[in-house]
Amino acid sequence: MTNTITNATVSVRGLQKYYQVVDQKYHILSGMDFEVKSGEIVSVEGASGVGKSTLLNILGAMDSFDEGEVDVCGVSLKNLNERQRELFRAEKISFIFQQHLLLPDFTAIENVMMPLLISKVNQKEAKERSRDILKLVGLGERTESFPSQLSGGESARVGVARALVGRKQLILADEPTGNLDRDNSRHLMDLIKDLQKEFQFSLILVTHDMELASMAHKRNRILSGKLTPIAG
Ligand SMILES: Nc1ncnc2c1ncn2[C@@H]1O[C@H](COP(=O)(O)OP(=O)(O)OP(=O)(O)O)[C@@H](O)[C@H]1O
Numbered sequence: 210m211t212n213t214i215t216n217a218t219v220s221v222r223g224l225q226k227y228y229q230v231v232d233q234k235y236h237i238l239s240g241m242d243f244e245v246k247s248g249e250i251v252s253v254e255g256a257s258g259v260g261k262s263t264l265l266n267i268l269g270a271m272d273s274f275d276e277g278e279v280d281v282c283g284v285s286l287k288n289l290n291e292r293q294r295e296l297f298r299a300e301k302i303s304f305i306f307q308q309h310l311l312l313p314d315f316t317a318i319e320n321v322m323m324p325l326l327i328s329k330v331n332q333k334e335a336k337e338r339s340r341d342i343l344k345l346v347g348l349g350e351r352t353e354s355f356p357s358q359l360s361g362g363e364s365a366r367v368g369v370a371r372a373l374v375g376r377k378q379l380i381l382a383d384e385p386t387g388n389l390d391r392d393n394s395r396h397l398m399d400l401i402k403d404l405q406k407e408f409q410f411s412l413i414l415v416t417h418d419m420e421l422a423s424m425a426h427k428r429n430r431i432l433s434g435k436l437t438p439i440a441g
């Protein structure tokens with residue numbers, strides 16, 4: 210992996226992403242430039258289909274891109290092979306998804322431990338750290354519950370605990386409250402806000418939800434393939 214010199218957690222220059230369908234090129238992202246600094250919460254808003262998830266997946270090295278420079282946590286994502294992408298994801302970033310994607314056959318604490326075990330943290334330490342973070346998200350009493358025994362809001366909080374347990378510099382969240390009712394959304398939003406203050410990670414927050422977006426330090430929308438600041 211190439212390490213780059215930049216103070217920003219994320220630096221994007223001239224990013225282009227298009228899909229070729231038969232002989233027609235569809236530009237999804239067309240010359241995007243932006244930075245996310247350390248400890249910043251940045252929203253990415255915009256209508257359905259404008260490319261929000263595409264952008265997030267590119268930043269998480271889950272998807273490729275066609276032109277430009279994308280540096281995330283000191284790594285240039287341009288020419289990584291599959292093994293380097295896996296390493297990058299394991300070491301540098303975490304995702305919070307709308308579907309929390311908990312493994313159904315594992316308990317809450319085992320789900321949270323998973324990324325640590327993949328990163329070769331030993332079992333005992335992984336368990337302690339996972340228990341601590343589950344306490345922080347208010348699930349100290351539910352560590353042994355299986356996903357099917359948890360409510361939607363509780364599952365979402367396990368997803369947040371799993372994303373945060375690795376103490377990564379950057380969290381990528383795609384509609385993290387998308388499946389929740391208003392009370393649970395607010396609860397999750399407050400929780401993420403508090404945890405961000407404590408751990409100071411950078412957060413890129415893809416959302417349709419204005420209330421959730423309002424927690425961002427900087428709000429942006431994707432418009433015509435570019436990331437544009439939202440005034441105010
Ligand atoms: N493999 C593909 N081939 C062609 N077009 C694709 C492909 N994958 C995604 N797209 C198109 O790229 C565009 C951006 O999709 P993306 O999922 O990033 O949108 P989004 O902003 O996240 O939308 P939503 O708010 O509905 O989640 C869409 O128009 C989609 O149809």
Ligand SMILES: [Mg+2]
Pocket residue numbers: 261262263
């Ligand atoms: Mg999407």
